[in-house]
Amino acid sequence: MKISVLKESAPGERRVAATQETIKKFIALGAEVAVEAGAGLTAAIADADYAAAGASVGDRASTLAGAGIVLGVQGPDPASLGGVAPGAWVVASLNPFGERTRVDAYAAAGLEALAMEFMPRITRAQSMDILSSQSNLSGYKAVLDAASEYGRAFPMMMTAAGTVSAARVFVMGVGVAGLQAIATARRLGAQVSATDVRSATKEQIQSLGAKPIFVENVAGIEGEGSGGYAGEMSDAYKAAQAELVSAHIAKQDIVITTALIPGRPAPRLISAAQVASMRPGSVIVDLAVEQGGNVEGAVAGEVVDVGGVKIVGHRNVPSRLAADTSALFSRNLFNFLNAFWDKDKAAPVLDEEIGDAVRLTRGGQVVNPRLLS
Numbered sequence: 001m002k003i004s005v006l007k008e009s010a011p012g013e014r015r016v017a018a019t020q021e022t023i024k025k026f027i028a029l030g031a032e033v034a035v036e037a038g039a040g041l042t043a044a045i046a047d048a049d050y051a052a053a054g055a056s057v058g059d060r061a062s063t064l065a066g067a068g069i070v071l072g073v074q075g076p077d078p079a080s081l082g083g084v085a086p087g088a089w090v091v092a093s094l095n096p097f098g099e100r101t102r103v104d105a106y107a108a109a110g111l112e113a114l115a116m117e118f119m120p121r122i123t124r125a126q127s128m129d130i131l132s133s134q135s136n137l138s139g140y141k142a143v144l145d146a147a148s149e150y151g152r153a154f155p156m157m158m159t160a161a162g163t164v165s166a167a168r169v170f171v172m173g174v175g176v177a178g179l180q181a182i183a184t185a186r187r188l189g190a191q192v193s194a195t196d197v198r199s200a201t202k203e204q205i206q207s208l209g210a211k212p213i214f215v216e217n218v219a220g221i222e223g224e225g226s227g228g229y230a231g232e233m234s235d236a237y238k239a240a241q242a243e244l245v246s247a248h249i250a251k252q253d254i255v256i257t258t259a260l261i262p263g264r265p266a267p268r269l270i271s272a273a274q275v276a277s278m279r280p281g282s283v284i285v286d287l288a289v290e291q292g293g294n295v296e297g298a299v300a301g302e303v304v305d306v307g308g309v310k311i312v313g314h315r316n317v318p319s320r321l322a323a324d325t326s327a328l329f330s331r332n333l334f335n336f337l338n339a340f341w342d343k344d345k346a347a348p349v350l351d352e353e354i355g356d357a358v359r360l361t362r363g364g365q366v367v368n369p370r371l372l373s
């Protein structure tokens with residue numbers, strides 16, 4: 001089985017889908033690994049490091065020739081996979097809803113496309129979960145990005161020249177990214193509060209030393225959709241949340257928003273009026289900006305200034321910490337293929353639960369129920 005690792009071609013993508021560590025592990029399974037030259041440079045891995053780990057390093061055509069599995073961070077352009085035989089797997093974060101034509105092209109080429117972001121959130125798949133590994137570091141980076149845009153310090157400091165007060169940080173959406181944002185802001189010495197629609201997060205917020213800000217006594221408050229994700233909230237809930245949040249936001253220095261609802265645009269959590277209610281010098285980081293944005297006025301790929309309030313909308317935040325996010329993404333890919341590796345076939349054989357969840361295309365057809373419904 002030949003595993004091919006491509007140099008990412010999406011603009012601004014700095015990550016890579018394999019490290020020296022995962023290449024050694026694939027080779028120990030009996031696989032052959034080929035890496036496209038330069039694939040790791042933006043994630044601090046030289047071609048020589050890949051070669052020392054046992055991979056062959058070459059141009060794209062030689063990397064892809066005879067590939068059984070093609071690994072990527074983002075989905076490779078189907079037109080660039082000309083040399084790959086039908087039946088081969090493409091395993092990456094494939095953005096199936098946003099890149100539907102690309103999925104159709106994988107099907108037309110007879111490739112089996114496996115979307116890592118469709119990994120079920122079950123205990124045995126935790127080590128394969130790219131959404132968690134990448135969101136975790138995004139939550140951390142969001143706080144650092146906020147700190148670098150903020151013209152003040154985060155911790156309270158008592159100096160001979162007077163006291164500097166602690167920054168007030170409010171985290172909206174307490175999933176994997178939000179929890180890490182809370183922990184990071186606390187480590188920097190900020191006064192932190194947080195909110196979510198899932199009531200289960202209240203205790204998690206408290207256990208990190210932050211203050212929960214929650215809507216109480218409103219119908220439809222549970223907030224829990226399927227698979228541990230959020231669902232769409234009732235209108236009564238949304239109105240109560242807007243009122244509570246308005247009063248709170250006006251007193252904050254930093255707001256980090258991370259709220260997502262799978263398969264839908266990100267919920268709008270902060271209106272232009274709420275942005276205007278914040279003091280000049282405040283900073284908002286919208287981690288959902290590429291999914292439609294939690295914040296009115298946020299622009300993907302830009303830091304905008306609205307009346308002295310900066311709204312940070314960096315694209316592809318995981319790529320901003322490419323060495324670490326690549327290491328974790330690569331391990332997620334290895335853990336996935338290794339869990340299903342069949343020694344006799346010298347190839348992975350997926351089971352139904354995980355295979356049916358992540359497989360988008362097979363035998364020339366789009367087969368994933370989430371894309372067919």
Ligand code: NAD
Binds near residue numbers: 258
């Ligand atoms: P996500 O990225 O889908 O969403 C981020 C957060 O935004 C969620 O906590 C969500 O509840 C919240 N949110 C949505 N709408 C909101 C609104 N209107 N206002 C405020 N907040 C809103 O979530 P995630 O980080 O992927 O985590 C989702 C859940 O899955 C968590 O419970 C997490 O612990 C769980 N999880 C389980 C596993 C596993 O078992 N393998 C792995 C990872 C995460």
